[in-house]
Amino acid sequence: MKKFKSPLSIYVFWHPKFKEGKKYANTIYDTFSGDNEHATHAKYNIPVNYRTSKYNDDIFIGVPYSESKKNALVILVDQNMFDDPEWVIAINDLLKKKPASARIFPISFSDYAFDLNPEFLSPVQFIKTEQKSPNVGNDFIYNNRIIKYRLLESISKFIFNKKEDYDTEKDSDPPIKLFISHAKKDGLTLAKEFKSHIDSETKLKTFFDANDIADGHQFEKEIKTHINSSAFVIFNTDEYANREWCRKEVIIAKRYRCPIVAVLNLSKGEKRSFPYSGNFPTITWDNNFDEIINLILAQVISDKYNELYLNNIVDMYGLEKKYSCITLPKAPELFNYIDIENFKKENKNIKPFIVLYPDPPIGLEEINLLNDIDNNIKFITPLMLPTYIHEL
Template structure:
């Protein structure tokens, strides 16, 4: 059996005298690991480790870069770190030895943070907190809000970029596009406000149907091209499911396996809810721009990390030697039989079929429905793998 590699590991580094460092570290842990503290709905379990305590003669324990496909080093830079010679030397050693698969995300908690390491950090974009201003003081809630969004966007872009031999100095991550799907009849103002917020307050890009399509281009093909490189936000208003193009956009997004969330803004009700507009997180609209953006970024991370994680599982257990295996980054649904039947037709294999999706397993009521279509296909999660690998 091959050894397992996590698609991404996160390391939070701070000076032990920075007393609030643990609060920021715990917030990062809660955002990216386990149940994510139920702050994002999305599910993934990215390994998050702390580096603050001394380890023998070293300022902290070594980082096993080779155990993950990618590593994120989140460095909380405050005045204690800047004024400690041992830490400046130790960090210089760490930054000098980091491999190409590692990205550094420095966060400034001091006006001196940008001078910490001119050799390796001078050209690195810091996440700037308000704490670096002496007039602002230490406001954890405000700083943490800034850090949470900036890291979600940065980690999402870092995971999206899967190029081999990636050079962090010369290759920049492509910006994330958010496809804003809405009904003009009652959702246009909301969608415009959201698009304006994106361009006024974030580094994200927005795709806003006809306004972003070049003259003379075929509408559906242009939408498909952009959906294929985007995340998808549904503004589900009363009229949304009544509009043909809204329904088409949802189907196309699902066919391309885009990360999707729905923003619910139903006022009176729907004549008929769209049956394919489900199996993804939803959030109630309450002028909560930041929460919506954080949720879609979390869903991007969830879908991409789970996809890469499950591919590593397939490789580690050599599942394709015994099975025809399809990977899903989220819980299965009847819609997935489109891909299943296409996969069968292309492969023409006689090996048993398994569909591997993230934990937790779906309920027996959903499983029975899926197996009503094909009782031979097994829908499993990593927790259930021992039954299939012995």
């Protein structure tokens, strides 16, 4: 069996005298690995590791870069870290060994944070906070909101990048693009407000409507191209499911396995809800731009991390040698039989068939419905895999 490598690991560094350091680290853990009280809806368990303690009088600050395919180094630079020569040396040694597959995300909590490491940190864009001294403790809520969004946005770009040969030292990660799907009859105003907020307050990009398609290009082809490279945001209003192109866009997004979220803004209700508009996170509209954006970014991370994680599981167990196997970045649904049938058409030698999807397992009532189509297909999660391997 091959050794498993996490698609991404996060390391949070802070000086032990930074009073709120652990508090910030805990919120980063909650965002990317903990349950987070369903605040992001999206499910992933990215390893988040703390680096702050001392071990045998030496700062224990190493990172086992080779154990993960990508590593994110979040450094909380406060005055204590800047004033401690041991930490200055340790951070320098850490960054000297940083491979191209690792990314630094420094956060400033001191006016001198940018001078901690002129060679490796100074050229990097910091996440800036309002707290300039460890003695100022009233800015945590504001700072935490900024840090949460900026890390979600930065790490979603870092992990979503599909280019295997991408030079992470020389090139910037391409921005996350949001495809804003809406019904013009009753969703245009809200969609415009959302786009305006994205354009003015974030580093994200948007695809809004036909105005974003270059003249002379095929409309449907361009729509498919933009959806395929975007996170898909539905503004689900009363008229949304009545519009042919809204329904088409949802189906296209599902076929391309795009990260999808729906913003619910129903006034009177729908004549008929669209049956394929489900199995993704939803959030109710309440002028909550920040929550919506964080949810979208969390879903981008969830889908991509789960895709990479499950592919690594398949590779580690060598599943494709014994089984016909497809992976899904989210819970299975009847729509996924399209993937299954396409797989069967492309592969003549079909072995015992498993569909691997992220934990937790779905309920028995859903499994029974899926198996009504084909009782020979096993829908399993990584936790269920060892048992099913022996049974198959």
